[in-house]
Amino acid sequence: MIKKHLPVLYCLILFLQVSFIESYVGGDFLLFKSTVAVNTVCQITPALLESMDVKGLLLDLDNTLTTHDNHKPAKGVPEWLKEMDAAGIKMIIVSNNSEERVSPFAAMLGLDFVSHSKKPLSKGFKEARNRMDLPFENLAVVGDQIFTDILGANLKRLKSIYVDPIEHEKTPFFKLKRRLEVPFIPKKRIEIPIFVENETKEEQKRK
Numbered sequence: 560m561i562k563k564h565l566p567v568l569y570c571l572i573l574f575l576q577v578s579f580i581e582s583y584v585g586g587d588f589l590l591f592k593s594t595v596a597v598n599t600v601c602q603i604t605p606a607l608l609e610s611m612d613v614k615g616l617l618l619d620l621d622n623t624l625t626t627h628d629n630h631k632p633a634k635g636v637p638e639w640l641k642e643m644d645a646a647g648i649k650m651i652i653v654s655n656n657s658e659e660r661v662s663p664f665a666a667m668l669g670l671d672f673v674s675h676s677k678k679p680l681s682k683g684f685k686e687a688r689n690r691m692d693l694p695f696e697n698l699a700v701v702g703d704q705i706f707t708d709i710l711g712a713n714l715k716r717l718k719s720i721y722v723d724p725i726e727h728e729k730t731p732f733f734k735l736k737r738r739l740e741v742p743f744i745p746k747k748r749i750e751i752p753i754f755v756e757n758e759t760k761e762e763q764k765r766k
């Protein structure tokens with residue numbers, strides 16, 4: 560088990576070292592820093608994307624659109640996707656998970672997908688960009704993991720939107736990854752009322 564993940568751990572340690580050096584010379588953890596951070600994808604609004612000059616989203620799946628191995632999207636996600644679609648935002652799922660996992664979920668939501676994307680490498684992002692027919696500068700990576708989604712975006716110099724994971728994983732490997740992420744979790748979240756279907760702006764203001 561541990562032997563299988565040793566290359567990943569070596570990469571993490573290397574990136575941590577690079578990041579601390581970067582911090583020492585004043586880089587402010589640029590490798591692990593997202594452009595913006597929100598609590599959930601439902602807080603990403605067309606206005607926010609317009610302010611970032613983003614016209615397409617490269618969406619992570621697990622713990623971003625739903626929890627691991629869950630075949631149903633998280634609460635509010637289908638409505639949010641419709642809102643994005645109506646605003647003309649192109650979207651594609653870019654996941655490191657298998658085609659068996661990603662394909663039915665993407666089909667249910669009517670989204671295209673790239674599976675086995677090997678984030679933080681850029682392979683999946685490039686494939687997604689080609690299918691979306693948008694320049695890289697108009698794309699943003701959306702995801703819950705610093706060492707795959709956010710690092711991958713920064714290595715490819717893409718904009719990124721960090722979302723808090725929907726739930727914390729219980730496997731030892733994920734627990735370690737989450738612990739290593741702690742110093743790099745964004746401190747500030749953009750405060751936007753969560754989009755809830757049939758809820759009026761007055762009701763949201765009262766909260």
Ligand SMILES: [Mg+2]
Pocket residue numbers: 619620621622623702703704
């Ligand atoms: Mg994820």
